[in-house]
Amino acid sequence: xxxxxxxxxxxxxxxxxxxxxxxxxxxARTLFLDKGYAGTSMSALAKACGIQKAxxxxxxxxxEALFIACVTEGYDVAILALQEIQDDRALTHEERVxxxxxxxxxxxxxxxxxxxxxxxxEVSRQIPEVARAFHDGFIIQQHxxxxxxxxxxxxxxxxxxxxxxxxxxxxxxxxxxxxISRQMFTGLETIETLFPVAQVRDxxxxxxxxxxxxxxxxxxxx
Amino acid sequence: xxxxxxxxxxxxxxxxxxxxxxxxxxxARTLFLDKGYAGTSMSALAKACGIQKAxxxxxxxxxEALFIACVTEGYDVAILALQEIQDDRALTHEERVxxxxxxxxxxxxxxxxxxxxxxxxEVSRQIPEVARAFHDGFIIQQHxxxxxxxxxxxxxxxxxxxxxxxxxxxxxxxxxxxxISRQMFTGLETIETLFPVAQVRDxxxxxxxxxxxxxxxxxxxx
DNA sequence: ATCAACCAACCGTCCGTTCGGTAGGTTACT
DNA sequence: AGTAACCTACCGAACGGACGGTTGGTTGAT
Numbered sequence: 001x002x003x004x005x006x007x008x009x010x011x012x013x014x015x016x017x018x019x020x021x022x023x024x025x026x027x028a029r030t031l032f033l034d035k036g037y038a039g040t041s042m043s044a045l046a047k048a049c050g051i052q053k054a055x056x057x058x059x060x061x062x063x064e065a066l067f068i069a070c071v072t073e074g075y076d077v078a079i080l081a082l083q084e085i086q087d088d089r090a091l092t093h094e095e096r097v098x099x100x101x102x103x104x105x106x107x108x109x110x111x112x113x114x115x116x117x118x119x120x121x122e123v124s125r126q127i128p129e130v131a132r133a134f135h136d137g138f139i140i141q142q143h144x145x146x147x148x149x150x151x152x153x154x155x156x157x158x159x160x161x162x163x164x165x166x167x168x169x170x171x172x173x174x175x176x177x178x179x180i181s182r183q184m185f186t187g188l189e190t191i192e193t194l195f196p197v198a199q200v201r202d203x204x205x206x207x208x209x210x211x212x213x214x215x216x217x218x219x220x221x222x
Numbered sequence: 223x224x225x226x227x228x229x230x231x232x233x234x235x236x237x238x239x240x241x242x243x244x245x246x247x248x249x250a251r252t253l254f255l256d257k258g259y260a261g262t263s264m265s266a267l268a269k270a271c272g273i274q275k276a277x278x279x280x281x282x283x284x285x286e287a288l289f290i291a292c293v294t295e296g297y298d299v300a301i302l303a304l305q306e307i308q309d310d311r312a313l314t315h316e317e318r319v320x321x322x323x324x325x326x327x328x329x330x331x332x333x334x335x336x337x338x339x340x341x342x343x344e345v346s347r348q349i350p351e352v353a354r355a356f357h358d359g360f361i362i363q364q365h366x367x368x369x370x371x372x373x374x375x376x377x378x379x380x381x382x383x384x385x386x387x388x389x390x391x392x393x394x395x396x397x398x399x400x401x402i403s404r405q406m407f408t409g410l411e412t413i414e415t416l417f418p419v420a421q422v423r424d425x426x427x428x429x430x431x432x433x434x435x436x437x438x439x440x441x442x443x444x
Numbered sequence: 445a446t447c448a449a450c451c452a453a454c455c456g457t458c459c460g461t462t463c464g465g466t467a468g469g470t471t472a473c474t
Numbered sequence: 475a476g477t478a479a480c481c482t483a484c485c486g487a488a489c490g491g492a493c494g495g496t497t498g499g500t501t502g503a504t
Contacts, residue, residue: 051483057462062461118339122257125256166422166425173398177398180402183346188350200388210433211433279495284495285495
């Protein structure tokens with residue numbers, strides 16, 4: 001069903017080969033996200049790739065190594081769009097916050113990388129390095145960009161200063177939870193009314209901006 | 223279907239017993255939360271209980287049934303304390319919100335029930351009924367109580383009206399995400415500085431109350 | 445005598461992994 | 475040009491062990 005848009009596989013065969021290893025990683029990501037680590041067998045992965053199980057061990061020394069490759073690659077591409085929003089000088093501070101939030105919603109809910117939290121939680125005790133890689137390569141990258149965006153607004157006098165830790169959790173918490181909820185309740189037919197992405201995102205954004213906007217000299221002075 | 227297949231109303235002696243069945247459920251909850259569903263074997267569970275594997279099948283017909291019992295029991299006790307806070311007429315609206323938030327933090331982070339989200343996400347495709355039970359018995363129970371507490375404040379003129387969907391996610395999102403993050407990053411030695419419960423909780427509470435408080439006639443006049 | 449509770453042993457299946465081998469292309473030395 | 479060696483990519487078959495689940499039998503309190 002997944003068809004590479006390459007009509008001729010032998011065009012410059014040694015330069016651009018998307019084949020096998022990348023294909024294995026892609027299929028593995030799908031399966032791991034769907035069934036979990038222990039629930040995904042090498043046999044099922046081999047079948048999904050259309051090759052023999054033993055062939056997997058030509059590309060990866062073990063199931064654990066394959067999994068680590070799965071969850072430690074691809075973070076940077078998810079971060080790039082966020083950085084572009086951060087660096088876009090044409091935006092107002094409020095608009096930059098809105099764009100950044102929308103991008104984080106997109107990353108967390110639509111991309112495999114964002115949906116990995118339950119998976120990493122599952123294996124974090126067995127393979128602690130994946131938690132470290134996920135945290136350093138993905139979590140703090142996002143947090144730093146959001147903090148920088150807010151700090152720039154504060155320095156320009158557009159935003160009020162709020163507690164940083166609380167704001168981080170107020171921004172990322174609802175997004176992560178919405179993503180996980182949508183995975184938990186995929187079976188429920190009412191999922192789109194219970195957990196509608198666009199509606200939650202817009203409302204979330206409005207409330208965050210309420211907190212960031214400077215209140216018109218109400219009680220800030222003692 | 224399994225139900226009361228006990229023709230004798232003899233319920234006098236099974237009131238207070240250490241009850242293997244309860245012990246099995248407790249051990250199973252610990253193992254499932256730690257290793258996931260597929261990662262927990264009936265052998266390992268039997269060993270944790272100090273009994274033979276076959277004995278498990280005396281109490282539960284299958285691994286799946288045992289798991290369902292694990293994740294569909296015990297919600298009500300977690301809800302009770304919340305209801306008491308809701309019904310406590312001696313509290314101010316703000317204080318009631320603070321108490322309720324603190325209780326949700328406690329439930330979600332300290333009790334097994336609250337930490338089940340990744341586990342249920344793992345099996346939601348295989349066993350959809352656990353997702354339904356978790357949602358109906360736990361999620362919406364909490365949401366309804368919180369909404370009722372806020373609505374009471376609005377009716378009394380103590381709180382401003384905010385978008386309900388957004389406020390729900392703003393309240394529960396950070397708590398669920400904090401709980402999952404603390405599970406993901408248990409291995410990291412910096413977890414208490416990265417994800418400190420009390421500090422996040424207090425800051426979260428302050429920000430929520432900022433949104434709920436009526437602003438002093440700034441632009442609320444419609 | 446009954447019967448819930450428990451146990452030892454086992455079943456067939458699937459697990460992750462390994463081994464030996466095949467096909468085809470590239471290189472290296474005559 | 476011939477050919478032997480080597481390399482990557484893959485496959486068929488099998489390994490030992492662990493899996494979920496079953497059986498038949500043994501307790502021990504009632």
